[in-house]
Amino acid sequence: MEKPQHSDADSDQEKSDFDEVIGTHKSWLKSVLGLGALEAKLWVTSSAQLLALMCGVIFLLLTTWLLIIASSAAIAWSYGFSLVGILLTATLVTFLSSIVLLYLVKQTLKSMDFTRTFDAIIPTEDE
Structure with missing residues (x-):
């Protein structure tokens, strides 16, 4: 029995199909990684904004605490302490x-x- 010979056309077709699969997977991976990068960028931006807002809250709370102490001190001084x-x-x-x-x-x-x-x-x- 003779082994069937693969023609160059069959081999080129298989190579073309394989290249197409690789190209599809590369494009899918690129979109997934792009989406991940976009999500990471949004997360970092939101985190920076949240950090800035928290610094503002901390500053206001610290100022409020100091004003409470100063007001208490002023009231105590007005009563003669x-x-x-x-x-x-x-x-x-x-x-x-x-x-x-x-x-x-x-x-x-x-x-x-x-x-x-x-x-x-x-x-x-x-x-």
């Missing part, structure tokens, strides 16, 4: 506030435990 006592009280209130915020930061960091994620990705030898 000593200026040194008012300043020491304001300093103590600010210091205690920073301790409370530091405690909240530590609690937040403690709750950000990534060991479950690491264990899921890279199991320990015990498992």
